[in-house]
Amino acid sequence: MGQQxxxxxxRAPPDFGLGSLPKADLEGFESLLLQSSYSSTHRLEAYETxxxxxxxxxxxxxxxxxxxxxxxxxxxxxxxxxxxVIHRAxxxxxxxxxxxxxxxxxxQARLRASVLRLHGLRAPGVAHVLEAFEDARSxxxxxxxxxxxxxxxxILNHQYFSEQESAVVVRHxxxxxxxxxxxxxxxxxxxxxxxxxxxxxxxxxxKLVDYGLELKVHLWExxxxxxxxxxxxxxxxxxxxxxxxxxxxxxxxxxVRATQARVGGVAAKRMQNSQKGSPRAGRRxxxxxxxxxxxxxxxxxxxxxxxxxxxxxxxxxxxWGVGAIAFLLLCGYPPFFAxxxxxxxxxxxxxxxxxAPPFWSKISEEAKDFVQQCLRGTPERRLSVAEALHHPWIQxxxxxxxxxxxxxxxxxxxxxxxxxxxxxxxxxxxxAAELTVAETNELLAxxxxxxxxxxGFVTSTDLRQVLVxxxxxxxxxxxxxxxxxxxxxxxxGESYIDYVALLESTRLxxxxxxxxxxxxxxxxxxAASPPRAAAKVGIAESGRLQAASxxxxxxxxxxxxxxxxxxxxxxxxxxxxxxxxxVLLGPGAGIGASGCVWxxxxxxxxxxxxxxxxxxxxxxxxxxxxxSGRRPQPSPx
Numbered sequence: 001m002g003q004q005x006x007x008x009x010x011r012a013p014p015d016f017g018l019g020s021l022p023k024a025d026l027e028g029f030e031s032l033l034l035q036s037s038y039s040s041t042h043r044l045e046a047y048e049t050x051x052x053x054x055x056x057x058x059x060x061x062x063x064x065x066x067x068x069x070x071x072x073x074x075x076x077x078x079x080x081x082x083x084x085v086i087h088r089a090x091x092x093x094x095x096x097x098x099x100x101x102x103x104x105x106x107x108q109a110r111l112r113a114s115v116l117r118l119h120g121l122r123a124p125g126v127a128h129v130l131e132a133f134e135d136a137r138s139x140x141x142x143x144x145x146x147x148x149x150x151x152x153x154x155i156l157n158h159q160y161f162s163e164q165e166s167a168v169v170v171r172h173x174x175x176x177x178x179x180x181x182x183x184x185x186x187x188x189x190x191x192x193x194x195x196x197x198x199x200x201x202x203x204x205x206x207k208l209v210d211y212g213l214e215l216k217v218h219l220w221e222x223x224x225x226x227x228x229x230x231x232x233x234x235x236x237x238x239x240x241x242x243x244x245x246x247x248x249x250x251x252x253x254x255x256v257r258a259t260q261a262r263v264g265g266v267a268a269k270r271m272q273n274s275q276k277g278s279p280r281a282g283r284r285x286x287x288x289x290x291x292x293x294x295x296x297x298x299x300x301x302x303x304x305x306x307x308x309x310x311x312x313x314x315x316x317x318x319x320w321g322v323g324a325i326a327f328l329l330l331c332g333y334p335p336f337f338a339x340x341x342x343x344x345x346x347x348x349x350x351x352x353x354x355x356a357p358p359f360w361s362k363i364s365e366e367a368k369d370f371v372q373q374c375l376r377g378t379p380e381r382r383l384s385v386a387e388a389l390h391h392p393w394i395q396x397x398x399x400x401x402x403x404x405x406x407x408x409x410x411x412x413x414x415x416x417x418x419x420x421x422x423x424x425x426x427x428x429x430x431x432a433a434e435l436t437v438a439e440t441n442e443l444l445a446x447x448x449x450x451x452x453x454x455x456g457f458v459t460s461t462d463l464r465q466v467l468v469x470x471x472x473x474x475x476x477x478x479x480x481x482x483x484x485x486x487x488x489x490x491x492x493g494e495s496y497i498d499y500v501a502l503l504e505s506t507r508l509x510x511x512x513x514x515x516x517x518x519x520x521x522x523x524x525x526x527a528a529s530p531p532r533a534a535a536k537v538g539i540a541e542s543g544r545l546q547a548a549s550x551x552x553x554x555x556x557x558x559x560x561x562x563x564x565x566x567x568x569x570x571x572x573x574x575x576x577x578x579x580x581x582x583v584l585l586g587p588g589a590g591i592g593a594s595g596c597v598w599x600x601x602x603x604x605x606x607x608x609x610x611x612x613x614x615x616x617x618x619x620x621x622x623x624x625x626x627x628s629g630r631r632p633q634p635s636p637x
Contacts, residue, residue, distance in 0.1 A: 323374020
């Protein structure tokens, strides 16, 4: 029902904006429209509840999601963009995935085409996309719910886990990813969190429940900006897993390179400073403006080539992900783990991993060969997923490996790593919801003080003590509670937290909260505006207002208040709004008494959100930086 492409209430097929896409993306489009089937009761319920104008887009309005489904509170196991939902009529549990839309009609058309392809995919190892909804900000996918838990939970809840069982799990991974590749679709950043068991039954299949859409959106949007853009391209759609060290350890090196901070922007800023008469400009030995311009353009072109390379070869990236997960399932810790993000990035870039004793002493040579052939730095030299399915270790299911359970250290390492990953995600979400920007910077300063050896990390106990000292004991206790409720997560050792990465992840989550609040205020403003201010399609679906009305929105008291709450200095708010208006609406469209708008006739909410997000403060530069990243002993995790 969500994807109302052939419903009885439609007079003509929808325009998905696919006309400019390659023919491969459109193959089978008409057949998918005809094959789509939905509950008649569900469809009628939606139609009677919502105005018919919602069908002007190819997907039904995302405003229908809370009408048709009871959205559950976020659990510790949910990702930042996922929730469990219960269909109100049938009481069936489903999974909701929200994907932030990129700016620009062409990139949004790519996202719709990807969702359409996933909706038509029916493979036993991939969670089915059942319905899709859309508004101006995001696409919402309703998928089947896999309730059997993660690989971590399934393994840690059992007392026995052997290399043969690892081979079985890896074969399931490969079969699921192979089905995705056969449909012409790649993921790009596989991690254990991308998979869930279908049910609690002992032999329940393992299914892929994440489709890599958020990574693709971030890469598409990163390509949109030049080296002199006022707003960092891709900032609004930053892939959060890149700032969670327990996810980053599974990232392929080509994805790491493509998603690194844009060095071209640094060169551009240096050139702009020199043109403004910076005291450093023109000194002997300093590069000229022309040299800096060349540096900025070269850096931008290099990054674009990296991104294009990743998007054109996601299948090779998936082979790397399978190899990294296999490594984890054989020893209990990932191949490139380090306490600090920058050290992880360095190890990935160098393909720096080893089969360290005693953790690998009982592992077969075939298993090691499988891992090595997947974890090759050059994508073209890796095993493909299809080839990996025919590797002797997978074909024989490790029947040549030593019998018996893994070493005791396997469960210790895996429990510790899983606990750290949960702390990272839960702590970042809690801090984003509770701390202001100033409080976050103070927390960062205190963490650096606690990091006496400048290693770049603190223990979970250190983090708790710092939070209590800053009068955030409630947040500290919530973090402790998140891991103490499960016997599976109890472990006497410490978890090591990269505090800079944690607070960058906190900032990104806070920016998402900012955009959600901005969207609510935008909808309230549009609802109170005269009908002529809105575009022909409903505001929630289009996100567009007449330019003059968008200027009025930027001047409304609620927007400056929101900016100040997000950390923009009161004195800088007016300048930020004026600069944003000029970028969005054209020269002379700044906030002033004249009310004249010389720019476009309409303005888009996503452009407004991207501009305003670009004005929000980053983590204090005074406190940024990494440490030595020396690994704590004796455990590798």
